[in-house]
Amino acid sequence: MDASMVTTGFDLPGYHVTKNLGVVRGITVRSRSALGNLAGGIQAFFGGNITIYTELCEHARAEAFDLLVQHADQIGANAIVGVRYDANDVMEGITEVLAYGTAVVVERG
DSSP: OOGGGBOSSSOOTTEEEEEEEEEEEEEEEEEOOHHHHHHHHHHHHHOSOOHHHHHHHHHHHHHHHHHHHHHHHHTTOSEEEEEEEEEEEEETTEEEEEEEEEEEEEEEO
16 A cells, blocks of 8 residues: 555545545554663763654654554555554553554546
């Protein structure tokens, strides 16, 4: 599936939904390493963007997104609408990132 066929909106301009396949999701659970926590602590001490954590978050979101698209592909969708992200702490230092949306089949027109 082309990433341009994934949207936070509930329609894709120029397309119409011919079939709703239901909710799809991608989930990943990530932890920070001890070395990452040390580097993050040093960056936090000096202030500003804590790049070590920014990168961790970006990787987690990208992985959740990729898993979302794979799930939609597996059930025969060619688009995903209404995409959202959610994140929760599973326990201290361990975070779940969830990407979810509605898998659909769309056609031009």
